[in-house]
Amino acid sequence: MTDLWARLAEAPIAGKYTLEELLASDAGVTRFRTRFAGRPAVIALALTGEPGGEERFEQWKAAAQVSHPHVVRVFEVGRTEAAGTPLAYAVAELPDEDLGSVLHERPLSAQETGEVLRAVLDALTFLHARGLALRGIEARDIVAVADVVKISSGALRQAGAVPGAAAEDVRSLGLCLYEILMQSREPREEGLRAAPQPFQEIIRGCLRQPGEGRWTLRQIAAALDPPGDAPAPLPPPSRRRTSTWWKYGAALAGVAAIAAWLSRPAQQAPPVAPVARAAAPAPDRTPPPAPAVEQPPAPPAAIHSSEPAVWRVIAYTYSRRTDAEKEIHRIQRKWPDLRPEVFALDATTYFISLGGRMTRPEAMEVARQARSRGLPPDTFVRNFSR
Numbered sequence: 218m219t220d221l222w223a224r225l226a227e228a229p230i231a232g233k234y235t236l237e238e239l240l241a242s243d244a245g246v247t248r249f250r251t252r253f254a255g256r257p258a259v260i261a262l263a264l265t266g267e268p269g270g271e272e273r274f275e276q277w278k279a280a281a282q283v284s285h286p287h288v289v290r291v292f293e294v295g296r297t298e299a300a301g302t303p304l305a306y307a308v309a310e311l312p313d314e315d316l317g318s319v320l321h322e323r324p325l326s327a328q329e330t331g332e333v334l335r336a337v338l339d340a341l342t343f344l345h346a347r348g349l350a351l352r353g354i355e356a357r358d359i360v361a362v363a364d365v366v367k368i369s370s371g372a373l374r375q376a377g378a379v380p381g382a383a384a385e386d387v388r389s390l391g392l393c394l395y396e397i398l399m400q401s402r403e404p405r406e407e408g409l410r411a412a413p414q415p416f417q418e419i420i421r422g423c424l425r426q427p428g429e430g431r432w433t434l435r436q437i438a439a440a441l442d443p444p445g446d447a448p449a450p451l452p453p454p455s456r457r458r459t460s461t462w463w464k465y466g467a468a469l470a471g472v473a474a475i476a477a478w479l480s481r482p483a484q485q486a487p488p489v490a491p492v493a494r495a496a497a498p499a500p501d502r503t504p505p506p507a508p509a510v511e512q513p514p515a516p517p518a519a520i521h522s523s524e525p526a527v528w529r530v531i532a533y534t535y536s537r538r539t540d541a542e543k544e545i546h547r548i549q550r551k552w553p554d555l556r557p558e559v560f561a562l563d564a565t566t567y568f569i570s571l572g573g574r575m576t577r578p579e580a581m582e583v584a585r586q587a588r589s590r591g592l593p594p595d596t597f598v599r600n601f602s603r
Contacts, residue, residue, distance in 0.1 A: 224300040227300075228299065230251075230260060230262070230297060230299060230304070230306055231295055231297040231306065234251045234253075234306070234308060235251060235252070236250075236251060236260070237249060237250045237251055237252070238250040240259065245263055245267055245268070245269050245270065245273065246261050246263050247261070247262050247263075248260065248262070249262070250311065251308065253293070253308050254292075258308050258309065258310065258311050259308070259309055259310070259311045260306055260307070260308045260309075261277070261306065261307045261308075261309070262304050262305070262306050263304065263305045263306075264302065264303070264304060265296065265303045265304060266302075266303055270305060273305060274294070274296070274305035276374070277294045277305065278294050279349070279373045279374075279375075280294075280307070280309075280370040280373050281293070281294045281307070283343075283344070283347075283349070283370055283373070285339075285340055285344075286339075286365060286367075287336040287337070287340040287343075287366060287367050287368060288344070288367055288368055288370045289309055289310050289312070289360065289362065289367045289368065289369050289370050290309060290370075291309045292308045292309060292310075293306075293307070293308045294306070294307045294308075309370075310362050311362075312360035312361065312362055313361050313363065314360065314361045315356070315357050315358075315359065315360045315361075316333065316356040316357070316359040316360070316397070317355065317356040317357030317359075318357075320356050320396065320397065320400050322584070322597065322598070323400075323594060323596070324399060324400050324594075325397050325398065327413045327416070330394070330398060330416060331441065332366065333359060333366055333397065334394065334416075334419075334437075334441060335442075336359075336365075336366035336367070336368070337354070337359065337366075337368055337390065337393075338434055338438050340367070340368045341368075341386055341390070341434055342434050342438075344373070345376065345383050345434065348375060348376050348377055349373050349374070349375065349376060350373070350374055350375075350376040350379070350382035350383050350385070351368075351374075351386055351389070352373075353385075353386075353389045354368070354386065354389040354390050354392075354393045355389075355393060356393055356396050356397060359393070381427060384427050384431055387423050387431060387432060387434065388423055388431065390437070391404075391419070391421075391422070391424045392404065392423075392424070394416060394419060394420050394423070395408065395409070395412070395420050398412050398416060399411070399412070404420065409421065415440045415441055418440055419432070419437050419440050422436060422437065422440070423437070527600070528574070528575045528576060528577045528580035528598060528599070528600055528601070529560060529568070529570045529571075529572075529573075529574065529580065529598070529599060529601055530570060530572050530575075530580050530583045530584045530587060530597075530598055531560075531568045531569070531570060531596065531597055531598075532548075532557070532570075532571055532587060532592050532593055534566060534567070534568055534569075535567045535569070536566065537567070538559060538561070538567050540567075541559045541567040541568075542559060544557075544569055545558065545559060545569060548571075548592075552590060555571045555572060555583070555587060555590075556571065556572055557569055557570070557571055558570050558573065560601075571583055571584075571587055571592075571596075577598065577600070580598045581598055584596050584597065584598050
């Protein structure tokens, strides 16, 4: 197969799409970086003579008919022949980042979760109104294209062709919401009790059995943003972060998102045992004191590179420098080897940066050490120009 793709790369696909870089290959689909109308894009290729090739082509055609701001846009779908091999191809937006990769490092805050859920609800409502459904929703299917949250469109199907397909999207959304908050796709009662409202109630509603009152998209939207209330009654944003996951999450090349795009297999996910709906008082969310750490290894030395892009570890965000400096003194007394400093993004945003300027692997290690010592679990790594 590698030899085949090497031969295909010798000439543009369909006479116009140059295969610039192999991004991923799985589930019978191989994806390359390309360009569409002068901007970066991804082209997915499938052998139409192989099992599943025709079904994949039909899915791509359905996706190309969808135009919605929160659905990944498919620019063109077609058939061609290259190096004597019949192919189906689809050209789509190139994601900047996928949510699944962010969740490997940290869960989302309540504010970020609300932003993501609103975008996904908007997309699902649009698709269901047109008789379309997805083949499950996972965190890796939720991506960022520029500053817009979108959901992958590569596994669309006619909802009427599969009984309960729309309701299954709701169940899958509940699992995804739990994953966003708890970094796990296996819902447990203790995890649900720890989830903030209104997300705890929404997840429970999504995971009910169809005959036991599983929620609709309309019910989810009403719980998230009750009529007459603006903005939504979400907990206040954490002082540690003032923006959204696709800006302050780990900067990626989009490979994980591309691996998910247009490659979802047709089979359904196995059923999940229903979660008990017993009411419980809100738990004490106060974090436990940080455990003592004996002689942790010092973080790697900062790299003062001549390259314009550098990596920093961000533990807190403040709107006033004086507040940030107080926290700096506290961290310096307890963990001087983390070398905290105030990093001003602008006149109203003051980050507490750990370890200085680094390469990405070094920053990831410093972030891991910081979290292990009791610093916020949502301490993150970000790419800056200075």
